[in-house]
Amino acid sequence: MKRNETLLNTQLNHDNDDDHFSSSSETPLRPDAFEQDDELKIELISKHFKEIMHILGLDLEDDSLQGTPNRVAKMYVKEVFSGLNPANKPKARLFENKYNYDQMLVEKDITFYSHCEHHFVPIYGKAHVAYFSSGKVIGLSKINRIVQYFSKRPQVQERLTIQIGNELKSILQTEDVAVVMDASHMCVSSRGVNDINSRTGTAFFDGKFKDQEVKREFLNYINTPTPEQ
Ligand SMILES: [Zn+2]
Numbered sequence: 001m002k003r004n005e006t007l008l009n010t011q012l013n014h015d016n017d018d019d020h021f022s023s024s025s026e027t028p029l030r031p032d033a034f035e036q037d038d039e040l041k042i043e044l045i046s047k048h049f050k051e052i053m054h055i056l057g058l059d060l061e062d063d064s065l066q067g068t069p070n071r072v073a074k075m076y077v078k079e080v081f082s083g084l085n086p087a088n089k090p091k092a093r094l095f096e097n098k099y100n101y102d103q104m105l106v107e108k109d110i111t112f113y114s115h116c117e118h119h120f121v122p123i124y125g126k127a128h129v130a131y132f133s134s135g136k137v138i139g140l141s142k143i144n145r146i147v148q149y150f151s152k153r154p155q156v157q158e159r160l161t162i163q164i165g166n167e168l169k170s171i172l173q174t175e176d177v178a179v180v181m182d183a184s185h186m187c188v189s190s191r192g193v194n195d196i197n198s199r200t201g202t203a204f205f206d207g208k209f210k211d212q213e214v215k216r217e218f219l220n221y222i223n224t225p226t227p228e229q
Contacts, residue, residue, distance in 0.1 A: 033085075034086075045073035046069040046073035049069040083153045092171045093142075101133060104131070105130060106221050107140055111126060112151040114151040115154050116156070116186070117153075123185050124183060126183075131174060133172070136173060138171060158202050160181065161179050162204055165178075165179045165206065175206050176207035176209060178205050182199055184199055185200060
């Protein structure tokens with residue numbers, strides 16, 4: 001995992017081999033990942049989490065701890081890792097770009113919460129997204145939902161950024177998509193090196209956003225402070 005304020009242009013890894021590119025940016029899932037339904041998954045995770053707590057020496061008879069295994073299992077399946085299941089993918093409805101708006105559309109400061117797949121502790125921060133319409137537009141809140149869907153998986157930030165970028169390209173039917181993510185990793189801040197100040201930046205620039213001028217316009221916009229309300 002890259003740390004500190006390193007801006008990674010994830011497109012550098014793009015070797016124009018689409019098959020290779022898409023498979024390497026996919027979350028590694030087993031083919032039978034969804035053969036068990038959510039209820040069974042919650043039951044099994046709860047059982048195993050109880051075992052972990054027991055091994056740690058915790059008294060599962062204690063009032064305050066009794067419900068924890070089930071609570072954690074439900075949170076994993078229904079909330080923080082619900083983005084693993086394609087059935088939960090937001091359905092994006094496209095609209096005609098009636099206004100013929102042909103400039104960059106930017107949605108910035110989208111809050112996201114994810115989990116580092118190496119330690120299962122939170123990664124959280126802001127995502128900034130931009131695109132040029134190819135004739136279609138999507139509702140703005142759909143962009144937030146797409147960011148959140150891919151965040152709700154065990155992740156590495158580089159892959160998360162690419163997955164959001166690729167999904168927007170496919171939904172919006174355009175190459176002209178940019179994503180910048182700025183995040184804090186609790187596996188860096190709350191343990192290990194205990195660095196509470198470092199943040200990680202990742203970027204995805206495709207189509208028109210590979211142009212330096214266009215990229216600069218987007219980066220300037222996301223670095224402009226939000227006006228006082
Ligand atoms: Zn980690």
